[in-house]
Amino acid sequence: MLDSKTIEIVQSTVPVLKEHSIQIGKRFYELLFEKAPDLYNMFNQTNQKRGIQQEALGYVVYAAGEHITNLEAIKPVIERISQKHRAIGVKAKQYPIVGETLLQAVKDVLGDATSDDIIEAWGKAYGYIANAFIELEEDLYKETESQPGGWEGYQSFYIDKKVQESDNVTSFYLKPKNEKAIASYKAGQYLTLAAAVPGEEYTHIRHYSLSEAPGKDYYRISVKREDARDGAPAGIVLNYLHQQVQTGGTLKFSAPAGDFVLEHSEQPVVLISGGIGITPLLSMLNTIVEKQPTRQVAFIHAAINGKTHAFKEHVAQLDNNNENVTSFICYSSPSEEDRLGDDFDKEGTIDLELLKVIVPSKESVFYLCGSVLFMESILNTLINWGVAKEQIHYESFSPLALLEEE
Numbered sequence: 118m119l120d121s122k123t124i125e126i127v128q129s130t131v132p133v134l135k136e137h138s139i140q141i142g143k144r145f146y147e148l149l150f151e152k153a154p155d156l157y158n159m160f161n162q163t164n165q166k167r168g169i170q171q172e173a174l175g176y177v178v179y180a181a182g183e184h185i186t187n188l189e190a191i192k193p194v195i196e197r198i199s200q201k202h203r204a205i206g207v208k209a210k211q212y213p214i215v216g217e218t219l220l221q222a223v224k225d226v227l228g229d230a231t232s233d234d235i236i237e238a239w240g241k242a243y244g245y246i247a248n249a250f251i252e253l254e255e256d257l258y259k260e261t262e263s264q265p266g267g268w269e270g271y272q273s274f275y276i277d278k279k280v281q282e283s284d285n286v287t288s289f290y291l292k293p294k295n296e297k298a299i300a301s302y303k304a305g306q307y308l309t310l311a312a313a314v315p316g317e318e319y320t321h322i323r324h325y326s327l328s329e330a331p332g333k334d335y336y337r338i339s340v341k342r343e344d345a346r347d348g349a350p351a352g353i354v355l356n357y358l359h360q361q362v363q364t365g366g367t368l369k370f371s372a373p374a375g376d377f378v379l380e381h382s383e384q385p386v387v388l389i390s391g392g393i394g395i396t397p398l399l400s401m402l403n404t405i406v407e408k409q410p411t412r413q414v415a416f417i418h419a420a421i422n423g424k425t426h427a428f429k430e431h432v433a434q435l436d437n438n439n440e441n442v443t444s445f446i447c448y449s450s451p452s453e454e455d456r457l458g459d460d461f462d463k464e465g466t467i468d469l470e471l472l473k474v475i476v477p478s479k480e481s482v483f484y485l486c487g488s489v490l491f492m493e494s495i496l497n498t499l500i501n502w503g504v505a506k507e508q509i510h511y512e513s514f515s516p517l518a519l520l521e522e523e
Contacts (some may be wrong), residue, residue, distance in 0.1 A: 123238045123241045123448050127185050127239060128185065131182040140226045141178065141223055142172060143221050148222055148225075149214070152214060152218060158320040158322075159206065159320075177198065178219070181327045185245070196376045199254045201324070203257040205322055206371065207254065216240065224412075226390045228253065243332050266298040271371050272293065272294075273293070273368070273369055274291040274336070274369070275368075276290070276291065276368070277291065277335060279363070282454040283424060283426055283429075284423055284424040286341050287339055289362075290411060292334070298334075299334070300372050300373060302331050303331065303378035305326070305375060305398075306400075306485045307326045307334060307397070307419035308371070309322065309325075309370060309374065310370055313372065321353060324375075326375075330404040331400075339393075339427060339428075344356055366389070377512035379405070384481060385413040385477040385482075387414070387415045387482070387484070388401055388414075388417065393427070395427060402435065402442070403435075406435055410441060412443055413477050414443070415443045415445070416436075417447070417472075418446055418447070419491070420446070422448050422450070424452065426448075429446070445471070445475050447463045447466065449462055449466065467495060469498050479502065483508055496509060
């Protein structure tokens with residue numbers, strides 16, 4: 118445990134670090150990649166360019182400082198980050214250079230505002246926080262590797278088939294190249310891809326939710342194509358998968374990971390997705406139908422229109438064939454074809470009026486997945502309605518861990 122003087126210094130300086138957290142995050146990664154350029158192969162370079170990774174680091178630093186005497190208070194953050202660290206292969210030996218670089222970034226950004234006492238205190242605090250991550254990650258590595266079909270690092274999978282799910286979403290069915298059994302997973306978890314994209318200097322790391330229920334002899338990920346628009350470039354890895362990776366091709370993945378998972382209880386469950394956020398929730402829906410056929414589940418999906426709506430027929434079939442399943446479709450910009458076919462339930466967005474009609478009970482457990490803005494809107498609506506935060510779970514396709522901070 119840290120001594121009282123260290124705790125006092127850390128907590129008293131948290132507001133300053135919080136104020137400059139983004140600059141500290143930017144400087145940290147500049148220094149880190151100068152010292153260890155091979156780490157470009159481990160970090161999402163798109164998130165680096167957008168500044169998301171830097172913001173995430175800044176948030177973790179000041180949040181850990183605020184709760185230095187009770188890291189249990191930020192346990193969800195630690196668990197989520199540790200899952201991603203295990204997935205991309207972060208090891209204990211890498212923590213010292215991270216700590217050294219972080220302290221240097223603090224010095225560079227704050228300048229004369231930092232004293233030797235402050236740097237020493239944060240150095241001790243970093244060691245304490247790093248140990249919490251290292252211990253959890255070591256357990257995750259052991260658990261992952263020791264399970265039936267588990268493996269360490271990245272393993273090769275071949276594309277057994279590709280299936281078009283909508284105009285911009287394609288599913289990839291993955292089977293192990295070594296033809297051995299594959300590790301199981303929990304509905305809601307993801308695979309981590311290490312993509313060697315032709316023409317790119319570094320390996321690109323991406324996380325893709327598993328979109329099928331566990332227990333099959335394959336993994337399935339469903340990937341949305343990202344075209345260039347509004348000055349933003351096309352998605353490098355997404356378009357590589359759609360355009361260059363063909364059936365029979367090989368990709369490398371680490372074992373399933375993630376803390377956004379379906380809890381097996383008898384509570385009614387409400388799955389609310391936006392766009393490609395349908396993928397982990399579809400895994401949950403399929404799992405409930407297979408394993409808990411009497412559990413009441415409402416599946417609410419928002420999309421632009423029918424052309425971008427993936428898995429529409431599959432969910433409709435589950436709704437028709439299972440009395441415990443109710444589905445609802447919301448289109449923000451339905452096409453004339455959608456209107457003529459009466460292929461959706463509501464035009465616009467998911468709001469409280471809709472939830473009051475669809476949700477079986479405020480005592481339900483809720484799972485949300487979609488863009489940050491989409492989930493913030495749903496989260497705020499649910500909380501204002503009186504749903505307890507403990508009943509709401511979400512997956513943000515972003516390094517930032519908590520919606521309230523985003």
